[in-house]
Amino acid sequence: MNTQIELHTEALNVQACIDWVMSPESGGIDVFIGTVRNATQGKTVQRLEFEAYEPMAISELNKITQQVFAQWPVQKVLVHHRTGVLQIGEVAVVIAVSAAHRAAAFEACRYIIDTLKQTVPIWKKEVFDDGEVWVAAHP
C-alpha cells in the first residue's frame, strides 16, 4: 500500500508518519505539520475542538490522494488528522509525501493540505476565555 489515511483521537506520532513514507526509492520527503496556534486575529485561544464526519472525511481524503498520484510522481502519501480536544501546540494534522525528487513531494504535500481545507468534512471550534466559534462558519 502506498497510502495511509487515518483519523486519531489521541496524539499524532510525527516520527512514525515520516518512517511510514520512507522507502529506499525515495530521494525526498516533504512533511506538513499543522499545530494549534495560541491566538487568532489577536485573540487568545484556549484550545481547539475538532469534529469529523468520519466516513466521508476518509472518502474525501482518498479522492485527494488519488488525485496526487495521478498528478505527481510520488511514492507514498500519508495523512493523519486529529479529532477531539487539542491544547495549544498540539499537532492537528500530519501530511507526509515521499518521492524520488523533491519538487513532486513539495507540490503534492501543499496540494493535499490546501485541498483538505476546502473539501474534507472536518470542523474546528476555537474556544476563547469568553466564548467559542466554529471557524469559517460565518462570512
Next chain:
Amino acid sequence: MKVNVLAFGIAKDIFGGSSIAVELTGDDTTANLKSTLETAYPRLKQLASYMVAVNNEYANDTLPLSERDEIAIIPPVSGG
C-alpha cells in the same frame, strides 16, 4: 417522505442535536430539503455556505433523495 439528517459543526448547534428527522413535502430533491430546513432553522441562511452530502458524497440540488439515504448537512469545513 421522512428523511433523517445528520448534522456536524455549527449545524449541530443550529439543529440542537446531531441528527434530526425532516418531513419532506413536495419533491424529493436536495434543493427541497435545503429550503425546508432553512424555513425551520433560519440560522442556516446566515452561514457562509453549506452543502448537503448524500451517502458520503457532496450532492447537487437536483439529486433525488430516498428514505434510506444517509444525508448530512456540511457547514463550511475548517480542518487542517
